[in-house]
Amino acid sequence: MTHFMRIGELASKTGISVEALRFYEKQGLLKTPHRSDAGYRLYDEKTLKQVSFILKAKAVGFSLKDIAGLLALEVNREQETCESVKNFAQSKLDEINAKLAELQRMKDALQQITDACCGSEKSAVHCTILTALSEDEGEPEHH
Amino acid sequence: MTHFMRIGELASKTGISVEALRFYEKQGLLKTPHRSDAGYRLYDEKTLKQVSFILKAKAVGFSLKDIAGLLALEVNREQETCESVKNFAQSKLDEINAKLAELQRMKDALQQITDACCGSEKSAVHCTILTALSEDEGEPEHH
DNA sequence: CTTGACCCTGAACCAGACGTCAGGGTTTAA
DNA sequence: TTAAACCCTGACGTCTGGTTCAGGGTCAAG
Numbered sequence: 001m002t003h004f005m006r007i008g009e010l011a012s013k014t015g016i017s018v019e020a021l022r023f024y025e026k027q028g029l030l031k032t033p034h035r036s037d038a039g040y041r042l043y044d045e046k047t048l049k050q051v052s053f054i055l056k057a058k059a060v061g062f063s064l065k066d067i068a069g070l071l072a073l074e075v076n077r078e079q080e081t082c083e084s085v086k087n088f089a090q091s092k093l094d095e096i097n098a099k100l101a102e103l104q105r106m107k108d109a110l111q112q113i114t115d116a117c118c119g120s121e122k123s124a125v126h127c128t129i130l131t132a133l134s135e136d137e138g139e140p141e142h143h
Numbered sequence: 144m145t146h147f148m149r150i151g152e153l154a155s156k157t158g159i160s161v162e163a164l165r166f167y168e169k170q171g172l173l174k175t176p177h178r179s180d181a182g183y184r185l186y187d188e189k190t191l192k193q194v195s196f197i198l199k200a201k202a203v204g205f206s207l208k209d210i211a212g213l214l215a216l217e218v219n220r221e222q223e224t225c226e227s228v229k230n231f232a233q234s235k236l237d238e239i240n241a242k243l244a245e246l247q248r249m250k251d252a253l254q255q256i257t258d259a260c261c262g263s264e265k266s267a268v269h270c271t272i273l274t275a276l277s278e279d280e281g282e283p284e285h286h
Numbered sequence: 287c288t289t290g291a292c293c294c295t296g297a298a299c300c301a302g303a304c305g306t307c308a309g310g311g312t313t314t315a316a
Numbered sequence: 317t318t319a320a321a322c323c324c325t326g327a328c329g330t331c332t333g334g335t336t337c338a339g340g341g342t343c344a345a346g
Contacts, residue, residue: 006323007322007323008321008322008323009188015189017305018306018322018323019305019306020303020304020305021306022324022325023304023305025302030210035318036312036323038311038312038313038323038324039311039312039323039324039325040312040322040323040324041323041324049208049306056249057246057249059242060308061204061242062244063302063303064303073167074302081264081265082260082261082264085260086257086260089253089256089257089260090257092253093253093254093257096246096250096253097250099202099246100243100246100247102199102202103204103239103242103243103246104243105199106199106200106239107236107239107240107243110232110235110236110239111233111236113232114229114232114233117225117228117229117232118225119225119229120244121224121225121226149292149293150292150293151293160334160335161292161293162334162335162336163333163334163335165295166295166334166335170333174312179293179342181293181294181341181342181343182293182294182341182342183292183293183294183342184293184294198310201333205332206332207332207333208332237342
């Protein structure tokens with residue numbers, strides 16, 4: 001028993017604006033939904049998950065175009081080979097891994113200098129964080 | 144012995160455009176550099192590291208405004224307390240950790256469905272990747 | 287002493303990712 | 317049956333992060 005909702009409900013359930021949803025549709029991220037007699041968009045539960053996928057992908061730095069690429073695979077399933085789909089997914093995976101590595105490096109660097117900072121209420125003239133940032137952007141091993 | 148370089152050299156060494164460098168300066172990401180008699184910008188080695196910090200921060204999803212915030216701490220060092228600097232850094236660290244976790248979830252999900260895909264040269268009608276994306280956006284545990 | 291590579295400023299322009307507004311139907315609760 | 321709350325389309329506005337352009341100096345080599 002599938003429950004259909006209008007765009008406002010989808011918007012409030014996903015925490016995204018109605019305008020953004022219509023925009024995603026225009027960009028090909030959401031396929032054109034069913035319409036009520038009055039012309040209102042009607043969405044099913046699946047769309048909820050698709051939207052949350054889009055949001056997650058966005059949150060980790062993929063562009064709408066990237067996401068459209070991933071989702072587009074679904075559309076022309078019959079034209080695609082399993083191989084090409086897998087290759088595409090793998091290249092996205094490579095991108096994710098690159099971002100992960102970069103983030104991890106930043107984290108380590110920022111963590112190190114944060115740990116080394118005294119955190120006192122005194123003036124930050126000699127603050128190790130600032131020193132590290134301005135001199136070494138995050139690898140405070142010497143001097 | 145500090146070697147001063149002009150904007151073109153800084154650009155080629157950092158792999159960023161001259162225009163972008165001037166733009167960063169306008170946005171307060173790079174402090175106004177020394178000028179030659181002719182009015183040319185002159186940068187020292189430290190700037191090289193600052194730029195690479197900016198690039199790394201950008202690469203992991205921080206906006207120019209975020210980065211300006213971090214770098215701005217450097218400017219009014221004497222007005223800032225070590226405590227506030229550390230707090231700011233910690234909140235950035237929290238953001239990084241959140242991104243890291245989200246990326247890791249995406250990676251795991253994508254990795255799982257990619258591993259499960261046969262990768263054959265046949266039509267992708269029954270491709271597990273596409274099925275997973277359209278139904279469950281990446282967690283293929285049931286049915 | 288001029289040509290080519292480099293630098294300057296300011297303004298205009300651009301893509302991505304939406305938000306807003308005008309003008310107009312629809313649904314529903316009172 | 318009417319007001320509030322919702323929905324539609326299409327056009328235009330906005331912020332970010334730059335790039336391009338116009339008009340013009342500077343400097344080293346030939």
